[in-house]
Amino acid sequence: MEQRHLGRTGLRVSRIGLGTLTWGRDTDEHDAADMLKVFWEAGGTLVDTADVYGDGEAEYLLGRLMDGLVPRRDLVVSTKAGSVPDPDRRFDGSRGHLLAALDASLARLGTDYVDVWHVHAYDPDTPLEETLQVLDLAVNSGRVRYAGVSNFCGWQLAKAATWQLAAPGTRTRLSSTQMEYSLLQRGVEREVLPAALDLGIGLLPSSPLGRGVLTGKYRNGTPPDSRGGSEHLAPFVEPYLDDTAARIVDAVSTAADGLAVTPLQVALAWVRDRPGVAAPVIGTRNAQQLTAALSVEALSLPDEICRALDDVSAPVHRYPDHDWSTL
Secondary structure (H helix, E strand, C coil), X not given: CCEEEXXXXXXXXXXXXXXXXXECCCECHHHHHHXXXXXXXXXXXXXXXXXXXXXXXXXXXXXXXXXXXXXXXXXXXEEEECECXXXXXCECXXXXXXXXXXXXXXXXXXXXXXEEEEECCCCCCCCHHHHHHHHHHHHHCCCEEEEEEXXXXXXXXXXXXXXXXXXXXXXXXXXXXXXXCECCECHHHCCHHHHHHHHCCEEEEECCCCCCHHHCCCCCCCCCCCHHHCCCCHHHHHHHCCHHHHHHHHHHHHHHHHHCCCHHHHHHXXXXXXXXXXXXXXXXXXXXXXXXXXXXXXXXXXXXXXXXXXXXXXXXXCCCCCCHHHC
């Protein structure tokens, strides 16, 4: 699998990442082991997790598999901290919480360091410089190799990255940002992606298949064994089952038919090759689904197909995101 630099850093990652959102909850150890082995054998390196996935079980499971199935040195392990199960405070970017969360993640993963550590979301109740100082502490201690953020909007990302760049050699530059990005969700193109490109931050798209909708599996209803058919994930899928999404899914399916490939491959190739994207992170149920997704490595979409998909999925950019000089 082709390797790409993560932002403006020396770290290289596979251009498709493996997500573990459902590990330890919907995905058992057997299926997780099969997927990790398939991913590794295909040349995949980037494995993404978080301390809240499966209430910590995803990290614990990944740690066990690295201990006996896949060499730790062959993987780029990315995890996140900052989300908390508190209805009154969803995110905690304080020094105390983040450092404790990092130690707990390392213990579950059974490793001395993580390759990439992301702040899971912006915490409005903690000064941003306090949160960013934790990234510096983590890197300087050797427990983290590269640092990034997740779910930061454009001004938050720009402020954080600029703060880190203001003291080169002292502060750790941000390597990456993880955000939802697909043909069904192009909101990052307004401000986040331009900021990331300008500041040398690699984008790691989550849900690159539109929460599974872009595969076409929901065109004739909701399969009972799909995420949309599960009690706890149905609300996650439902926003992308409207008429607008249906038109985009139809266009993806038409493109797939014309190229003699699958809608999954078309949707994944589109987001993988967008400017600024380092590696889409995909979450699959089993090794068979993962193998189908990894087959996109051989596909590059023709320019006319990309333009057609761009047009049908184009988000509405209004002032001040639009070039105001043309209004």
